[in-house]
Amino acid sequence: MDHQAGTIERLILSMRGIHKHFPGVHALKGVDLDLHEGEVLALLGENGAGKSTLIKILGGAHLPSEGRIELFDQEVHIHTPHIAQELGIGIIYQEFNLVPHLSARENIFLGREIRRGWVINKTEERRQANQLFDKIGIHINPETPCYKLSVAEQQIVEIAKALSQDVKILVMDEPSASLTPQEVKGLFNIIRDLQKQGISIIYISHRLDEIFEICDRILVLRDGEFVGTRDIDKVNRQEMIEMMVGRKVENEFPKHHHPIGEVRLSVEGLRRSSVVKDVSFELRSGEVLGFTGLIGAGRTETARLIFGADRKDAGTIIKDGMERNIQSPSDAIAAGICLLTEDRKGQGLVLMHSVKENFGLPNLDQFSAYHVLQPKKESSRFQSIVKKVQLKFSGQEQLAGNLSGGNQQKLVLAKWLQRNCDILIFDEPTRGIDVGAKYEIYLLINELAAQGKAIILISSELPEVIGMSDRILVMRQGEISGEIQNVQQTSQEAIMELAVH
Amino acid sequence: MTTIDKLKRAINGFIAEYGIFLVLVFLIGLFSFLTISDEEYEGTAAAEQMAQVIDHDRMQLRVVIVASTSGPDIRMAERLEELVSGRGHLVLKRINGTPPDAGKAFRELEAEGKMVDYIAATKSVGSWTIVTQAHNKFKAFEQAEIVQPSSSRFPRFLKRDNLRNIADRIAVIAILAIGMTMVIITAGIDLSVGSLIALAAVSCALFIQQFGGGAEAGPMALILCSLAAILFCGMMGFFSGALSTTFQITPFIATLAVMMIARGLAYKFSNVTTIPITNDSFDWLGKGRMAGVPVSVVVMILLYAGAYFIMHWTTLGRRIYAIGGNTEAARLSGVPVNRVLLIVYTISGLLAGLGGVITASNLAGGAATYGDYYELYTIAAVVVGGSSLMGGQGKIFGTLIGAFIIAVIQSGMNQVGVESNTQKVVFGLVIVGAILSDKYKRKEISTLQLSLLLGAVALVGLGIVFFLRSIYPDA
Numbered sequence: 001m002d003h004q005a006g007t008i009e010r011l012i013l014s015m016r017g018i019h020k021h022f023p024g025v026h027a028l029k030g031v032d033l034d035l036h037e038g039e040v041l042a043l044l045g046e047n048g049a050g051k052s053t054l055i056k057i058l059g060g061a062h063l064p065s066e067g068r069i070e071l072f073d074q075e076v077h078i079h080t081p082h083i084a085q086e087l088g089i090g091i092i093y094q095e096f097n098l099v100p101h102l103s104a105r106e107n108i109f110l111g112r113e114i115r116r117g118w119v120i121n122k123t124e125e126r127r128q129a130n131q132l133f134d135k136i137g138i139h140i141n142p143e144t145p146c147y148k149l150s151v152a153e154q155q156i157v158e159i160a161k162a163l164s165q166d167v168k169i170l171v172m173d174e175p176s177a178s179l180t181p182q183e184v185k186g187l188f189n190i191i192r193d194l195q196k197q198g199i200s201i202i203y204i205s206h207r208l209d210e211i212f213e214i215c216d217r218i219l220v221l222r223d224g225e226f227v228g229t230r231d232i233d234k235v236n237r238q239e240m241i242e243m244m245v246g247r248k249v250e251n252e253f254p255k256h257h258h259p260i261g262e263v264r265l266s267v268e269g270l271r272r273s274s275v276v277k278d279v280s281f282e283l284r285s286g287e288v289l290g291f292t293g294l295i296g297a298g299r300t301e302t303a304r305l306i307f308g309a310d311r312k313d314a315g316t317i318i319k320d321g322m323e324r325n326i327q328s329p330s331d332a333i334a335a336g337i338c339l340l341t342e343d344r345k346g347q348g349l350v351l352m353h354s355v356k357e358n359f360g361l362p363n364l365d366q367f368s369a370y371h372v373l374q375p376k377k378e379s380s381r382f383q384s385i386v387k388k389v390q391l392k393f394s395g396q397e398q399l400a401g402n403l404s405g406g407n408q409q410k411l412v413l414a415k416w417l418q419r420n421c422d423i424l425i426f427d428e429p430t431r432g433i434d435v436g437a438k439y440e441i442y443l444l445i446n447e448l449a450a451q452g453k454a455i456i457l458i459s460s461e462l463p464e465v466i467g468m469s470d471r472i473l474v475m476r477q478g479e480i481s482g483e484i485q486n487v488q489q490t491s492q493e494a495i496m497e498l499a500v501h
Numbered sequence: 502m503t504t505i506d507k508l509k510r511a512i513n514g515f516i517a518e519y520g521i522f523l524v525l526v527f528l529i530g531l532f533s534f535l536t537i538s539d540e541e542y543e544g545t546a547a548a549e550q551m552a553q554v555i556d557h558d559r560m561q562l563r564v565v566i567v568a569s570t571s572g573p574d575i576r577m578a579e580r581l582e583e584l585v586s587g588r589g590h591l592v593l594k595r596i597n598g599t600p601p602d603a604g605k606a607f608r609e610l611e612a613e614g615k616m617v618d619y620i621a622a623t624k625s626v627g628s629w630t631i632v633t634q635a636h637n638k639f640k641a642f643e644q645a646e647i648v649q650p651s652s653s654r655f656p657r658f659l660k661r662d663n664l665r666n667i668a669d670r671i672a673v674i675a676i677l678a679i680g681m682t683m684v685i686i687t688a689g690i691d692l693s694v695g696s697l698i699a700l701a702a703v704s705c706a707l708f709i710q711q712f713g714g715g716a717e718a719g720p721m722a723l724i725l726c727s728l729a730a731i732l733f734c735g736m737m738g739f740f741s742g743a744l745s746t747t748f749q750i751t752p753f754i755a756t757l758a759v760m761m762i763a764r765g766l767a768y769k770f771s772n773v774t775t776i777p778i779t780n781d782s783f784d785w786l787g788k789g790r791m792a793g794v795p796v797s798v799v800v801m802i803l804l805y806a807g808a809y810f811i812m813h814w815t816t817l818g819r820r821i822y823a824i825g826g827n828t829e830a831a832r833l834s835g836v837p838v839n840r841v842l843l844i845v846y847t848i849s850g851l852l853a854g855l856g857g858v859i860t861a862s863n864l865a866g867g868a869a870t871y872g873d874y875y876e877l878y879t880i881a882a883v884v885v886g887g888s889s890l891m892g893g894q895g896k897i898f899g900t901l902i903g904a905f906i907i908a909v910i911q912s913g914m915n916q917v918g919v920e921s922n923t924q925k926v927v928f929g930l931v932i933v934g935a936i937l938s939d940k941y942k943r944k945e946i947s948t949l950q951l952s953l954l955l956g957a958v959a960l961v962g963l964g965i966v967f968f969l970r971s972i973y974p975d976a
Contacts, residue, residue, distance in 0.1 A: 309833055330835040339833065347833055350826035352893050361823050362834040364816040371816045415834070 009036035011073075012200050013058075013169055018067035020053050020224075027053045028064075029224045035169060040191060040201045042211045042232075045221035046244055046434030048404040051204055054221070055171050058202075059091040060084035071168075090162030091171040094432070096154055098146045105129045105142035108161045132160040135197075136190050151295070152183035159190065170194065171202040176210055177432055180294045180460075181496065188214050206432060207461070208237055222246055245436045253467025254439065256446045260470060261285035264454040265337070265423050267306060270315035275301045277478040279315075283423065283454045288445060290469030290487075291458040293499045298478040299458045300342060303425045307339040308332040319423070333362060338421040340412050342428040342458070344405070348412040351401030355393050356382050358400045359415045366418070385414045390440055406437025413444060424448060425456040430464060442468060462492040474498035520942065521887055521899060524935070525906050532913030533656035540653050541624050544573040547650035548580035551621050554648050555585060562590040563615065565606075565645075567622045567632060570597050574623050577650075581621055593617060600629045607631065610641045617645040624649055658916050665795065669863075671908035672797035673698070673856040675901055677879040678886075679808045680738075680849030682900045685883050686812075687845055688825040688892025689752035693741060694853040694879055696763035697734045698872025701857025703767045705730035706776035706867030709783070716779040723783050731854035737763055738850015739843060746839040752846075760876065767869035775868040778861060787863025797859050804852070808897045821845060825892030881928075882907050885935040906931070930958070 013035040020028040028050045035041055045051050056062040058069075060078040069076050071087055078084050084091070098107045105125050114121045114128070129142035138156050146154055155175060162170055172191075176184045191201055191214055203215055211218060212232060220227040220243040227243050242248060265283040270276055276298045283289050291299045305312045308326040317324050324335045332338070341347040349358050359382050360367055367378040382396065389410040393403060400411060409429060416424065426445070430438045445468060449455055459465045465472055472484040474495055482498035484490045515522070542550050555564060564585050568574035575597055582592045593615055596606045603626075610617065620642070622632055627649040635642040657663065677694045684691045708726035709718055718726070737759055744755035789796040812818035820841045823831040832838045856875075861867045886903025888895025910931055914924045937954070940946045 307833070328837070329833050330837055333835040341833060346827075347829045350823050350830050350893065353822065353826050357819065357822070360819065361831065361836065364819055368816050373814050373816060373819065 009038060011035075012037050012071065014070045015054075015058070016068045016070070018054065018057060018069075019065045020050075020057065020062060021065045027224050028057075030067075031221060031224070031226045033219060034229075035200045035202065037200055038195050038198050039217065040195060040203055040215045042215035042218040043202055043204045043221070044211070044218050044240065044244055045227075046406070046436055048223075048406075049221040049244070049434075050224040051221055052173070053224075055091060055173060055202070055204070058084065058089060058169075058171065060089075085165050088166060088168035089171070090165060090167035090169070092155070092158045092162060092173065092175060094174045094177065096158055098154055098157060100147035101145055103143045103145050104140055104149065104157045104160075107146055107157055108132065108142075108164050110161075112165075128164065129160065132163050135163060135193075136160060137193060138186065138190070150183075151178045152180070152186065155179070155187070156190075163194075167199060169200050169202065171204070173204045174206070174432060175203070176205060176207060178295065180296075184210065206434065208240055209463075211240070212237070220244055241435050244434065252435075252439075253464065254442055254446065255468055256450065257470070258286045258446075258450050260287045261452060264320060265306075266318045267302075268316045268318070270302060270305050270317075271313045272301065272305055272310060273313065275478055276305060276312075279475075279478075279480055281473060281480065283456060285422075285452045285454050286449050287470050288449050288455045288457055288468055290465040290472040291456055291475065292460065292462065292465045292472060292495060293475035293481070295460065297475040297499065299475050300427055301478075302475070303339055303427055303456065303458060306332070307337060307425065309339065333419065333421070336422040337425070338362075338416045338419055338423070339425045340409075340416060340427060340429060342431060344408045344412055345401075349400045349408060352399060354397045355386075355391070355400050355403065355411055356396040358411055359385070359418065362415055363418045381418055382414075385418050386410075389414045389417065389444060406433035409433055409437065409441065413441065417444075421453075423454045423456070425458070427458045428460065429457070430459070430461070462495055465495070466490060466492070476500070521885065521902050521906070521935070521939075524938070525902050525909065528906060528909045528913065529658075532658040532909065532916060535913070536657040536916045537654050538657055540655050542650040542652070543623075544576040545580040547573075547623065548577045548584060550650050551581055551648050552584035552588070555590065555619055555621065556588055562618045564590055564592050564619045564621055565610070565617050566592060566595045567603050567620060567626050567629075568597050569599075569623065569626055574626075577623060585621075600631045603629065604631045607635060607639055607642070611639045615641055617642050619648050620645050621648045624652070658913060663912060663916065667905075667908045667912045668798045669795050670912065671904050672795065672801045673859055674875060674878050674882060674907070675801050675904040676804055676852055676856050676859070677849075677875060678882045678900045678904050679804055679897065680845075680852040681879045681883045682808075682886070682888055682895055682897055683812070683821055683845045684752070684849050685880075685888050685890060686821050686825045686892060686895045687842060688828070688890075689745065689842070689845075690756065690880070690890070691738075691741065691846065691849045692753065692756040692876050693737065693759040693763055694849060694856075695872040695875035695877070696760045696767065697737055697850060697853035698857040698860055698875055699767035699867075699869045700737070700763040700770075701730045701734045701854040702861035702864075702867035702871045703771040703776060703869055704733055704867070705858050705861045706778050707770055709778055709780060710776055713780075716781075718780050718783075720782060723780065727786075727858045730858055731851055734763075734854025734857065735847050735851040738853070739847045741850070742843040742846030745846070746842045756846075764869065767871075771867060771869045773869065775866045777866045779865075784862050784865060787859050787861070797863070800855075800859070805897065805901055812897050817841065817844065822893060825894070827893070878907060881932050885932060887939060903935075906935075 011034060013033070015031065015033040018028050018031045031050065031054055033054065043051050043054070053062060057064050058078065060081040060083050063079065069078065076087060078087065099110065102110065108129055109125050114124045126142050133139050133156070136156060136159060140149065140153055140156060146157060149157065175187060179187060194201065205211060215232050217229060217231050218235065218240065219229040222244060241252070261284055263282050264285050268280045270279040279298070279302050293299055301310070304310045305315070306317060308328045308331050317326055319335055319337065324331070326332045326335060345351060350361070356378065360378050364373070367374050367381070379396065386393070391410045391414060392407050400408065403411060429441055445455060445457065457465065457468055466487060469487055472487055472490070472495065473480050474482045474484070476499055484495065541547070555562060566578050566581055568578040578595050578597055582595050586592050593610060594606050596603050620632060620635060626632060627647055632647060636645055681691055681694065705727055708729055709715065709723065713722040713726045741752070741756045741759045744750045744758070745752040786796055791799050812821065820831065820836045823834070823836055824838055824841055828838060857872065860871050882904040883895070883900050884890065884903070885906055886896070886899035886901070888899065910928060911924065914927060919927065937946065937951060941951055
């Protein structure tokens with residue numbers, strides 16, 4: 001952090017009084033943002049606070065309704081993403097924009113191919129791609145198709161793509177969401193390098209640990225309003241959370257301990273090719289069993305096998321002392337097991353359908369007689385369940401796709417609460433959702449455990465696993481590599497030890 | 502809230518949901534306007550109408566009736582004389598003949614020194630010089646007023662025969678479009694329906710001929726043969742479904758294969774001829790009427806009501822939408838995806854079979870050429886009706902409106918006198934237009950883009966017209 005030593009950096013970007021109106025929504029209410037040369041600025045806020053809108057305005061995807069943007073003291077009008085690129089603004093969105101079957105090189109130069117006459121000059125592209133990877137300090141073969149790259153490598157391709165356009169400002173939206181801890185370290189090294197080269201970075205993340213590690217300053221938005229900005233060494237975690245949620249927060253993980261009952265689920269010798277190798281464990285009533293490990297360790301895959309979403313090669317699933325033959329998700333649901341998937345948009349919800357229809361989907365048998373729907377029953381159950389999960393929505397016909405991330409997760413939760421399963425598997429339930437919604441989901445997990453439900457909590461966020469579980473299983477390369485019984489005495493290091501070696 | 506407010510809200514809701522309905526109304530209006538033509542009263546109807554005009558006065562009127570020698574004119578003249586004298590007026594002369602005949606009669610009246618109040622003439626006779634100039638030439642006609650049957654202006658397009666024709670023509674495509682809507686909402690497609698029409702028609706005709714007893718077949722035998730043909734198509738639909746679920750072949754390819762198989766089988770079964778159905782009672786389904794409405798249209802309406810119920814009031818319908826919206830989310834919510842898809846493709850096959858039987862009944866036979874291009878018209882109806890080929894969205898009544906739009910365009914162009922090859926071009930443009938207007942409404946394209954495209958299409962269109970004029974000057 002050498003540049004923090006007191007030199008006043010040059011102001012690169014200044015956004016002043018930015019307003020944005022969408023039909024019926026005032027998404028940004030006069031937000032100011034300054035960015036200095038070589039600075040890493042954390043943009044913080046709950047979902048729906050207006051972070052994405054602000055970034056999209058900067059990237060030319062939205063036009064501001066009001067406000068002024070200055071770049072190097074010149075007023076600019078960013079009407080299209082193309083203009084943003086030309087001005088040296090690079091944005092790496094949370095969902096990557098890579099074409100899976102094109103190579104890293106082809107993706108980097110997509111739309112701006114280097115040509116000799118009519119023909120693409122592959123040699124030159126390859127040379128430049130290698131140069132970019134050198135600059136980043138991680139080498140990827142430019143000819144590898146992107147679908148063969150790991151998530152971290154894909155991210156490096158995205159960064160290379162941004163750098164290839166000579167960026168001055170690089171925006172990263174939740175860059176660490178799907179990276180393993182080592183990969184996050186690698187990413188931070190890259191960010192520090194870029195910083196030294198004078199590139200300014202706007203970093204968006206819900207992981208507060210990372211913010212303390214990599215950012216110089218934070219800027220907090222709440223409900224579309226500018227809350228404030230602080231230098232990182234003048235703020236603590238508690239204050240940061242309070243700025244975001246706008247009230248006092250006493251306890252990040254409100255764990256309650258309930259008496260743990262009899263065995264509800266026991267899994268024996270679960271196996272699927274090389275992804276899940278011989279996984280066995282037991283789960284008790286009232287217990288929250290944390291499942292952690294690196295990405296690709298087989299946690300999600302194990303959950304999918306229990307739920308019947310994928311076909312298992314071997315293994316038995318015994319629920320309440322009875323062996324269940326689970327071939328499909330509908331078998332699992334019938335057996336009282338449900339899975340809240342990590343990918344809410346892709347697997348949890350039908351985004352183009354209404355919140356009520358999404359709520360009803362797994363419960364149609366309860367809301368129908370002889371296959372004929374009973375909408376009144378559905379509506380009244382919907383009303384009472386959404387009240388319980390505190391879903392914020394405008395009406396039963398609102399599309400699920402228009403909910404914020406946290407509310408989408410609550411909707412997924414609502415539909416499974418109605419199902420009233422005995423065993424709930426939560427796969428990364430708080431990924432990408434804000435502090436306030438996280439807290440509410442923790443409370444619901446507590447309540448379910450108190451009712452005697454058995455819960456599996458899959459999470460990569462170690463503080464969350466430690467804070468919320470009664471017992472922790474660590475997975476590594478498709479196997480359970482360790483069990484932590486005494487959760488209160490454990491540390492992140494102890495878990496990492498089990499996950500890595 | 503008052504009733505009027507409720508009504509307003511209901512109408513606004515309907516228009517928001519089925520904006521395409523306005524397009525249908527517009528098209529009907531357009532073709533009605535284009536086909537407005539003069540319609541003259543003839544024969545006794547003309548006589549009655551003219552008698553009304555003449556009868557306005559209480560006093561005794563003196564009338565001369567002039568008409569040609571055509572059948573309707575003679576009837577008109579006779580009836581008018583009867584009516585006018587029946588009301589106490591005086592018919593001085595009744596002339597059925599040529600202009601010289603009229604001239605002769607007028608001179609006679611002049612010689613007799615009579616005065617005439619009215620000349621009653623048919624439309625064509627009213628334009629003879631001798632009639633129009635009578636008041637100048639003859640003293641007897643100085644006061645005479647010419648009365649002619651008035652013409653009414655009425656759009657040919659809206660005549661009952663034409664409307665019935667549209668309904669007849671659309672019934673089969675609209676029935677196929679029900680199944681297609683369901684398939685498309687699951688994000689699939691069914692290319693086989695056109696061929697299944699041929700297969701059903703041929704098998705139905707063949708069954709009646711071979712097993713049903715031909716011309717002597719009783720109603721039970723006819724029903725059984727029809728059901729057998731429909732079930733056969735249902736099986737073909739099931740086969741498409743099985744290919745695209747269990748065997749993971751994309752629906753486009755699976756149904757393309759079934760389309761070829763079915764068409765080929767239809768040719769094989771019919772031995773490349775038309776198998777006639779000589780049984781008279783069989784044409785009830787295709788040609789019969791119930792209270793003036795074609796039976797096929799009644800069937801269509803019932804099926805639409807049933808389909809609406811399935812799509813919006815049953816678990817099956819909800820699941821169909823969910824699968825199209827997000828297959829994986831639906832599966833992980835416990836929806837038996839494969840089973841639902843099998844049901845949907847089977848329904849599509851069964852409905853195509855029914856369409857084929859109706860066609861066979863209407864045309865009194867089965868031939869392998871039936872239903873050519875019907876899959877494309879059907880898809881067009883569904884898409885024009887607002888369903889998205891991406892799945893998850895679509896409305897069953899939207900499809901019905903889409904089907905009517907297609908029929909209205911076809912029939913309207915026939916009425917206006919556009920020949921069939923031009924119709925195809927227009928038809929293609931209408932499909933593009935429907936999709937674009939939808940995209941425009943959803944703001945996926947800008948006004949500028951839309952007007953540029955329309956301009957380009959218009960320019961290219963004009964170019965093509967001039968090109969055709971220059972190489973085929975006679976056409």
